[in-house]
Amino acid sequence: MKKLAIGIDIGGINTAFGVVDEEGTLFAESLLSTRQYPLLEDYPRYVADLGRALHALVEGLPFDCEVIGIGIGAPNADDRTGTIAQPVNLWKFREEEPDRDAQRRIFPLAADLSALFGGIEVRMTNDANAAAIGEMVFGNARGMRDFIMVTLGTGLGSGFVANGELICGHDGFAGELGHVIVEPEGRMCGCGRRGCLETYVSATGIRRTAFELLAERTEPSVLRSIAFDDLDAAMLTQAAEAGDPLAREAFRRTGQRLGYALADAVTITSPEAIFLFGGLAKAGRWIFEPTQRYMEERMMYPYRGKVKLLPSGLTGRNAAIPGAAALIWRNRRPNL
Amino acid sequence: MKKLAIGIDIGGINTAFGVVDEEGTLFAESLLSTRQYPLLEDYPRYVADLGRALHALVEGLPFDCEVIGIGIGAPNADDRTGTIAQPVNLWKFREEEPDRDAQRRIFPLAADLSALFGGIEVRMTNDANAAAIGEMVFGNARGMRDFIMVTLGTGLGSGFVANGELICGHDGFAGELGHVIVEPEGRMCGCGRRGCLETYVSATGIRRTAFELLAERTEPSVLRSIAFDDLDAAMLTQAAEAGDPLAREAFRRTGQRLGYALADAVTITSPEAIFLFGGLAKAGRWIFEPTQRYMEERMMYPYRGKVKLLPSGLTGRNAAIPGAAALIWRNRRPNL
Numbered sequence: 001m002k003k004l005a006i007g008i009d010i011g012g013i014n015t016a017f018g019v020v021d022e023e024g025t026l027f028a029e030s031l032l033s034t035r036q037y038p039l040l041e042d043y044p045r046y047v048a049d050l051g052r053a054l055h056a057l058v059e060g061l062p063f064d065c066e067v068i069g070i071g072i073g074a075p076n077a078d079d080r081t082g083t084i085a086q087p088v089n090l091w092k093f094r095e096e097e098p099d100r101d102a103q104r105r106i107f108p109l110a111a112d113l114s115a116l117f118g119g120i121e122v123r124m125t126n127d128a129n130a131a132a133i134g135e136m137v138f139g140n141a142r143g144m145r146d147f148i149m150v151t152l153g154t155g156l157g158s159g160f161v162a163n164g165e166l167i168c169g170h171d172g173f174a175g176e177l178g179h180v181i182v183e184p185e186g187r188m189c190g191c192g193r194r195g196c197l198e199t200y201v202s203a204t205g206i207r208r209t210a211f212e213l214l215a216e217r218t219e220p221s222v223l224r225s226i227a228f229d230d231l232d233a234a235m236l237t238q239a240a241e242a243g244d245p246l247a248r249e250a251f252r253r254t255g256q257r258l259g260y261a262l263a264d265a266v267t268i269t270s271p272e273a274i275f276l277f278g279g280l281a282k283a284g285r286w287i288f289e290p291t292q293r294y295m296e297e298r299m300m301y302p303y304r305g306k307v308k309l310l311p312s313g314l315t316g317r318n319a320a321i322p323g324a325a326a327l328i329w330r331n332r333r334p335n336l
Numbered sequence: 337m338k339k340l341a342i343g344i345d346i347g348g349i350n351t352a353f354g355v356v357d358e359e360g361t362l363f364a365e366s367l368l369s370t371r372q373y374p375l376l377e378d379y380p381r382y383v384a385d386l387g388r389a390l391h392a393l394v395e396g397l398p399f400d401c402e403v404i405g406i407g408i409g410a411p412n413a414d415d416r417t418g419t420i421a422q423p424v425n426l427w428k429f430r431e432e433e434p435d436r437d438a439q440r441r442i443f444p445l446a447a448d449l450s451a452l453f454g455g456i457e458v459r460m461t462n463d464a465n466a467a468a469i470g471e472m473v474f475g476n477a478r479g480m481r482d483f484i485m486v487t488l489g490t491g492l493g494s495g496f497v498a499n500g501e502l503i504c505g506h507d508g509f510a511g512e513l514g515h516v517i518v519e520p521e522g523r524m525c526g527c528g529r530r531g532c533l534e535t536y537v538s539a540t541g542i543r544r545t546a547f548e549l550l551a552e553r554t555e556p557s558v559l560r561s562i563a564f565d566d567l568d569a570a571m572l573t574q575a576a577e578a579g580d581p582l583a584r585e586a587f588r589r590t591g592q593r594l595g596y597a598l599a600d601a602v603t604i605t606s607p608e609a610i611f612l613f614g615g616l617a618k619a620g621r622w623i624f625e626p627t628q629r630y631m632e633e634r635m636m637y638p639y640r641g642k643v644k645l646l647p648s649g650l651t652g653r654n655a656a657i658p659g660a661a662a663l664i665w666r667n668r669r670p671n672l
Binding site for chain 2: 144145146160162163165167168169170171172173174175176177179180181184191192193260263264265267268269270271272298300301302303306
């Protein structure tokens with residue numbers, strides 16, 4: 001009977017999930033709207049509905065299979081406790097909630113889902129770490145023992161792998177490259193500080209840079225007709241392709257910030273490769289070329305020309321699903 | 337028969353060595369002047385003399401013993417090849433040397449010393465990594481799986497431990513925290529770039545800061561009567577203790593730079609503790625207090641109040657010797 005692992009990618013808007021075999025092939029996938037469960041008291045219903053949807057997905061497969069485990073990528077996930085602790089955008093307190101004790105927002109999702117699947121193994125980590133494990137198990141980092149995964153989405157996430165192991169840190173919160181400070185008096189960050197890398201380098205960050213350029217410069221640009229809330233990384237890529245000078249400059253500045261930050265990160269873990277993943281990475285050469293150039297320019301000599309900057313090998317639309325499923329497969333495959 | 341490991345700490349001025357038991361106790365130690373062997377062609381004589389001195393040290397012990405291995409801390413040491421590759425300050429080309437092929441300056445010290453001790457195990461790593469291993473085996477990091485060792489000497493060295501393993505990177509050059517760039521147009525660094533952390537935070541860095549302050553300010557200071565080449569970290573500590581305002585400000589600025597850099601490093605490996613080791617760390621509260629304060633101020637909220645800033649537990653005069661010997665003991669002790 002075919003063995004499959006379930007992969008779940010929990011975001012603030014949607015929860016994407018699917019079933020994945022040991023080669024990383026995604027056999028079926030579906031979505032649940034996370035936004036339909038915004039409040040603390042919605043969490044039990046979220047778990048029940050997700051469990052039901054997972055069972056339906058597996059039962060709908062055209063062959064018999066055995067689900068061997070569930071891997072979850074989610075913000076603030078802690079694998080050691082199997083919980084999601086105080087996630088910023090999930091299952092929040094009501095505005096008028098009198099008892100805002102943070103301990104009430106620690107969600108034991110691993111145990112809750114395991115119970116719905118007869119006590120099955122459930123592993124979880126944050127989404128960038130899941131992407132790193134996915135890259136190692138199914139993607140372009142196969143065989144690598146030292147690499148960095150950078151996920152460029154709404155924010156900038158990262159997973160550092162050293163000696164073939166994910167660096168989780170003593171509390172599970174390692175790998176927050178998006179929150180190194182690159183501009184001490186710089187842009188406001190969601191973390192409450194200023195000048196974090198992700199305020200410059202992320203889908204949101206490059207949008208801020210584009211609007212800074214619209215203010216700073218006078219060139220005509222297609223960007224001048226687009227509202228802040230409507231602009232996304234794909235539009236900027238299109239504009240850059242079409243020769244728009246401000247879009248091109250926005251990519252250059254973004255790559256410069258990222259390249260400089262990666263040059264510093266390289267001095268700490270000296271990786272064989274750095275992978276870029278996520279929406280902004282899809283801009284291709286517009287983001288890779290300046291990142292590579294400024295990284296090389298800023299790096300210390302012993303590292304120059306030795307660190308590969310590569311696209312992720314998890315290229316499907318929902319690459320985060322195999323990434324999460326890899327949390328289960330990594331310990332089951334004899335060659336890993 | 338008592339089992340002992342030899343620890344060797346190779347610096348540009350002296351080579352310190354000693355014999356160390358599995359508890360980290362140093363039974364005998366001695367020195368060889370590295371400076372007496374400045375040139376490429378001096379290396380064979382250096383090996384022979386070091387081997388002779390090591391045998392004499394062991395034979396001079398008042399009890400019978402078995403030497404089980406040799407651990408070496410040295411600049412540019414690569415444990416995988418057992419070589420020291422192109423060290424800046426060791427066994428250099430003559431000024432007039434016509435054939436400056438860098439490959440000629442890869443020194444197979446592990447094999448060479450092993451041959452002098454009947455094929456004994458020889459392990460080597462850079463001095464900061466040896467200090468990290470020493471801290472883990474004999475010092476204040478016993479039982480910790482995630483910590484950072486920072487050595488504050490002529491430069492700033494570092495060793496990062498994650499998941500109980502030293503991060504060496506794919507090429508062995510990981511852990512160069514001294515070369516993250518903290519001031520892009522800043523001070524000239526020995527690495528050929530500008531603004532590296534170690535140009536501000538090291539025994540040499542704080543001296544530069546003190547002289548910057550002498551230029552910038554007008555307060556009287558005992559430092560005004562001391563030449564640049566004569567000023568050392570111990571004098572600055574004495575001056576700070578005596579209330580000298582410029583010495584105190586030099587420590588504050590140094591701790592601020594270090595604290596900010598550590599806040600960024602914490603986002604990558606989320607360590608349980610950070611250890612300060614070496615000459616400048618001996619300044620005690622003058623360096624610890626501002627470092628801790630600015631690190632906390634700059635850190636992202638999830639890390640605040642959770643990362644210990646601690647003095648090294650390797651407190652002897654030649655703490656680097658047990659550190660190097662720990663490279664041998666770490667794999668021999670059942671509890672590690």
